[in-house]
Amino acid sequence: MRTFLFCTSFLFYAAFVSGSLFSESISPNFTASYYQFIDNKGAFLLSRNNGTFEVAIFNPGGQTNFYLCVIHVASGTIIWSANADAPISSSGKMDLTVHGISIADEDGSLKWSTPPLRSPVHALHLTEMGNLVLLDQFNGSLWESFHFPTDTIVIGQRLPEGAMLSSAVSTNNLSTGDYRLAITDSDAILQWKGQAYWKLSMDDRAYTNANYVVEYMAINRTGLFLFSHNGSAVVIQMSLSPSDFRIAQLDASGHFIIRRFSGSDGEQEFVGPINGCQIPLVCGRIGLCVAAQSNGPTCSCPQGFHEVSQNSSGCVPSGSSLPLACYSTKNGSQLNSSALSYSMLGFGMDYFAIDFSEPVRYGVNLSVCQEFCTSDCSCLAIFYDNSSGSCYALENDLGSIISSTAYEDDMLGYIKVIVGAPSDVHNTYSSQSQQFPVIALVLLPFTGLLLMVVLGLLWWRRRKVSNREIKLGHASSLSSGDLDSFYIPGLPQRFDLEELESHSMDNSNSGGGQSTSSSGSGVVYFPLLALDMHEQGRYMELADPRLEGRVTSEEVEKLVRVALCCVHEEPSWRPNMVNVVGMLEGSIPLGVVKSKRSIWRLKTITDFFWAIVNFIGVFFATMFSMEKSNAYRKGSGSGKKWDGGPGGPGSGPYGGGPRGPPRGLDNVRGIDHSSLPACGSCCG
Numbered sequence: 292m293r294t295f296l297f298c299t300s301f302l303f304y305a306a307f308v309s310g311s312l313f314s315e316s317i318s319p320n321f322t323a324s325y326y327q328f329i330d331n332k333g334a335f336l337l338s339r340n341n342g343t344f345e346v347a348i349f350n351p352g353g354q355t356n357f358y359l360c361v362i363h364v365a366s367g368t369i370i371w372s373a374n375a376d377a378p379i380s381s382s383g384k385m386d387l388t389v390h391g392i393s394i395a396d397e398d399g400s401l402k403w404s405t406p407p408l409r410s411p412v413h414a415l416h417l418t419e420m421g422n423l424v425l426l427d428q429f430n431g432s433l434w435e436s437f438h439f440p441t442d443t444i445v446i447g448q449r450l451p452e453g454a455m456l457s458s459a460v461s462t463n464n465l466s467t468g469d470y471r472l473a474i475t476d477s478d479a480i481l482q483w484k485g486q487a488y489w490k491l492s493m494d495d496r497a498y499t500n501a502n503y504v505v506e507y508m509a510i511n512r513t514g515l516f517l518f519s520h521n522g523s524a525v526v527i528q529m530s531l532s533p534s535d536f537r538i539a540q541l542d543a544s545g546h547f548i549i550r551r552f553s554g555s556d557g558e559q560e561f562v563g564p565i566n567g568c569q570i571p572l573v574c575g576r577i578g579l580c581v582a583a584q585s586n587g588p589t590c591s592c593p594q595g596f597h598e599v600s601q602n603s604s605g606c607v608p609s610g611s612s613l614p615l616a617c618y619s620t621k622n623g624s625q626l627n628s629s630a631l632s633y634s635m636l637g638f639g640m641d642y643f644a645i646d647f648s649e650p651v652r653y654g655v656n657l658s659v660c661q662e663f664c665t666s667d668c669s670c671l672a673i674f675y676d677n678s679s680g681s682c683y684a685l686e687n688d689l690g691s692i693i694s695s696t697a698y699e700d701d702m703l704g705y706i707k708v709i710v711g712a713p714s715d716v717h718n719t720y721s722s723q724s725q726q727f728p729v730i731a732l733v734l735l736p737f738t739g740l741l742l743m744v745v746l747g748l749l750w751w752r753r754r755k756v757s758n759r760e761i762k763l764g765h766a767s768s769l770s771s772g773d774l775d776s777f778y779i780p781g782l783p784q785r786f787d788l789e790e791l792e793s794h795s796m797d798n799s800n801s802g803g804g805q806s807t808s809s810s811g812s813g814v815v816y817f818p819l820l821a822l823d824m825h826e827q828g829r830y831m832e833l834a835d836p837r838l839e840g841r842v843t844s845e846e847v848e849k850l851v852r853v854a855l856c857c858v859h860e861e862p863s864w865r866p867n868m869v870n871v872v873g874m875l876e877g878s879i880p881l882g883v884v885k886s887k888r889s890i891w892r893l894k895t896i897t898d899f900f901w902a903i904v905n906f907i908g909v910f911f912a913t914m915f916s917m918e919k920s921n922a923y924r925k926g927s928g929s930g931k932k933w934d935g936g937p938g939g940p941g942s943g944p945y946g947g948g949p950r951g952p953p954r955g956l957d958n959v960r961g962i963d964h965s966s967l968p969a970c971g972s973c974c975g
Contacts, residue, residue: 315339316414316426321387323348325357333357336417337364343536344370344421348385352463359385359394359403361421361436363445363538365555370421370443370538371436374403375465387415391425391434408433420447441465443540449507450474456541469572470545476504478527479517481547481563483571484688487647489547489564491517496561497529510539515549515561531560545570569643571690575604577613577706581694593636593692608634611708616687617668631665633673636704641695645674645683645702652682657703664707672706818858821851849875856882 312328313336325333325348334347342364349360351369356378361371374394382397389412391405405425413428423436437448442456450456451474458470471482481489491497503519505526510516514531518524531537534551537560542548549561567573567588568580574590576599581589592598592606599605607613614631652660657675660682664670672685678701692704824833830847853874859865866874866882873879 312337312345314342316416317387318414319388319412321415322384324384325350325381327384334362336415338417338419338421340419343419344417346417346423348379348383350381351465354463355380356464357381357383358465359392361417361423363421363552366550366552366557368443368538368540369465370445371423371439372441372465373436375441375459376467377402378465388412405434421445422448442542443538444508444510445538446511446536449509451507452476452505458541458545459543461543468543470541470543472541472547474505474508474517477502478505479508481541481545483545483690486571486644486688486690488545488569488571488643490647491515491529491563492527494529494563494565497527499527500525502526510537510549512537515539529561545572568691568693571643572604574691575599575606576689576691577606578604578691579606579694580691590691593640595634608706608708611710613689614668614671614707614709616671630710632708632710633661633664633705634708636692636706638703639695640674640702640704641693642672642674642683642685642704643690643693644685648683650676650681651684652680654680655682656680661705664705670707672704675703675705677701677703818855821855825851825855849881852881 312331312334315336315338317336323335328335328348332347333349334345336346338344345362345364347360347362348357349362349369350357357380358369358375358378359373360369362369373392377394379394379396379402383402384395386393386395391408391412392415393404394402396402408425410427410433412425412433413430414426416424416426418424424432425434427433440448440450440454440456442458444450444456454474456472458468459465460468469484473480473482477492479491480487492499501519501524503524503526505517506519506521508515508517512533512535515529516525517527519526531549532551534553536553537549537551539547539549547561547563548559550557550559552558564570566582568582573588574580577593577596579591579593581591583589590604596606596608599607611632611634652663660673660675663682664673664684667684667686669686670684671687671689674683674685675681676683689706821833824830825848830844830851833851834842834847853866853871856874857865857871870879874881
């Protein structure tokens with residue numbers, strides 16, 4: 292009984308300790324999960340004294356994705372998140388070791404970790420300013436969350452030149468969105484997909500004090516500043532009411548917002564841009580934004596465009612569709628210029644990026660501006676200034692259109708469209724998705740029927756091959772049957788391995804014997820016959836009798852040795868066509884002919900087949916070359932050539948007259964070689 296009470300008390304104590312909040316620092320080895328600290332909503336570490344900030348495994352909005360976050364306790368604002376683009380489930384965990392912080396999901400897959408550190412971790416420390424720091428044994432900083440900002444900075448944090456804040460997709464989805472606040476060497480700029488839409492220096496509340504190079508941006512008790520000279524010089528400043536705590540955040544909507552807090556009460560001090568129509572996607576793609584002073588911007592569609600759907604913002608042209616930019620994976624080939632046209636937006640239209648970009652053409656007419664856009668697949672729209680002839684190109688991504696009275700009739704906007712596209716589609720992507728079922732209904736039955744026909748033909752062919760009578764009295768081998776299934780008319784007759792062994796091998800010697808030169812059926816494995824003649828020096832017996840007196844034994848020996856090299860069992864040792872020509876011309880020594888076994892050791896009937904084709908191709912190509920050379924030596928300028936025409940450069944094999952095959956080409960021991968491939972395809 293006492294043992295049971297002790298165990299129960301120990302488990303209760305362990306559960307209490309495991310779920311308690313830590314203050315300021317924790318040491319390795321430490322593990323935290325949402326369920327382990329569920330009573331604190333996933334929080335396990337508080338900043339010192341009043342606990343302004345906390346570290347928690349948190350799911351904003353109560354959804355299923357969890358993040359390791361630093362949270363401002365009073366307002367519930369997330370000022371930093373570790374695994375914004377790689378959330379974990381409720382069973383995921385955070386581990387603190389001497390190597391740093393790692394975040395893994397329930398299955399153990401690593402989602403996020405700190406980079407390699409220069410020394411072991413001694414503690415994880417949360418400062419009173421909200422900075423999460425890894426310390427070594429001497430309290431030196433190894434890694435800080437302030438150096439890797441997400442969408443927010445706080446008092447005491449610097450955002451250096453070249454760094455940026457990235458918006459979240461939404462309040463509950465912390466994944467990286469499309470908006471950026473970039474710090475350049477002269478300004479702070481808001482961007483959407485690389486296109487600027489607001490600058491701090493353009494705001495009426497910002498003042499430029501100097502033209503120094505900007506080193507970093509920071510907020511403090513008195514406002515927002517761009518500093519230079521290590522903080523001793525102010526380049527741009529925005530003065531705000533004094534406050535002990537404020538945050539600057541790039542909102543998911545694309546606004547840059549500064550808030551100050553007094554306890555749990557927060558107040559918005561600044562928002563940029565102040566004109567809501569300057570936000571690139573405030574009304575969706577090609578949506579028309581009209582600024583209103585009281586209720587915010589209102590959205591509609593330009594003339595000639597209609598809404599995509601009731602559930603999504605943006606507009607598409609009526610009776611046509613929008614082309615895709617170059618970088619799109621669905622763009623395919625470049626559209627024909629005749630399929631493109633331009634839909635006019637009307638007068639008094641503006642676009643957010645025009646004030647931050649330079650014209651692509653100066654002093655041109657409208658047709659030149661449109662031709663430029665037509666030839667560039669990245670160009671999706673143009674704005675043309677009538678008064679100056681300036682041409683502005685809108686590239687890669689389109690945002691909302693702004694209704695403006697500032698330009699009156701001087702600025703004209705045109706959207707590139709595909710002519711003749713269906714008007715009832717939302718966009719190019721939805722058009723493709725709607726057409727897919729129709730295409731599938733047509734193609735799938737046809738494909739299935741075609742597949743059945745092909746399979747039936749293959750089955751019939753295989754059955755025919757299996758029933759074929761073999762002269763030797765037994766069924767053909769599998770490899771031969773496979774080759775017969777892919778018979779190509781005009782190629783030499785194919786024989787099984789057993790047939791070749793029967794006709795070309797001696798029963799007492801598996802390596803081959805004299806029987807290769809004589810067979811009752813008249814079928815001869817020509818490479819072995821040539822090898823026998825080579826070993827016996829009887830080269831002239833291989834030549835066509837009608838060539839007697841026109842070729843020498845040395846010439847036949849040369850071509851036989853070259854041909855035998857071309858049927859070597861190792862393909863990489865066979866000479867290419869350049870070497871074959873070199874050996875025939877005498878510039879390269881003749882190759883060494885291997886033994887009979889090296890020719891016979893071919894693994895499958897396919898090897899036999901291509902070896903024969905290889906040998907015969909080289910043999911007759913060489914014989915053709917030799918006979919042609921002899922004919923020209925004997926009858927240059929006056930003799931008859933193969934076609935019986937007169938001599939001279941205008942006839943015969945090298946002239947303009949008709950060509951005929953060399954004598955003897957069709958009379959080599961009954962082999963049909965009327966459609967043999969060229970030697971280069973065999974020996975190369």
